[in-house]
Amino acid sequence: MSRVIEILIQEAKCRGCRRCEVACAWQDRPPFNPRRAGVRVIKDEQAGLDQPVLNMECLERFCGKQAPGAGSPLEPACVTACLFGALQLVLPEGNES
Ligand code: SF4
Numbered sequence: 001m002s003r004v005i006e007i008l009i010q011e012a013k014c015r016g017c018r019r020c021e022v023a024c025a026w027q028d029r030p031p032f033n034p035r036r037a038g039v040r041v042i043k044d045e046q047a048g049l050d051q052p053v054l055n056m057e058c059l060e061r062f063c064g065k066q067a068p069g070a071g072s073p074l075e076p077a078c079v080t081a082c083l084f085g086a087l088q089l090v091l092p093e094g095n096e097s
């Protein structure tokens, strides 16, 4: 089964809460370190903006990390953790499992 997915980033909806970083890092081996997550939230203090940035492979393939409450078996933990819709899962046609 193809594990191809797409994560849509809508930075205008990002609140800078960093739940995505925590959810990703929580799945890794100890020590827990959100700075090593596959997603980083870049803050522009002057503009008052937050920009989530994901690793390239995260944007194209399911990483295998899942959090409770995932809306799909292919939904990564960072997407599930984002309560504001800044990260959204897009499943290619025929891969809606
Ligand atoms: S796609 Fe997976 S590895 Fe990448 S940031 Fe999200 S949870 Fe982490």
Ligand code: SF4
Residues within 6 Å of the ligand: 013, 014, 015, 016, 017, 018, 019, 020, 021, 041, 050, 052, 081, 082, 083, 084, 085, 086, 087
């Ligand atoms: S969880 Fe969503 S709203 Fe919060 S920092 Fe990450 S992308 Fe932004």
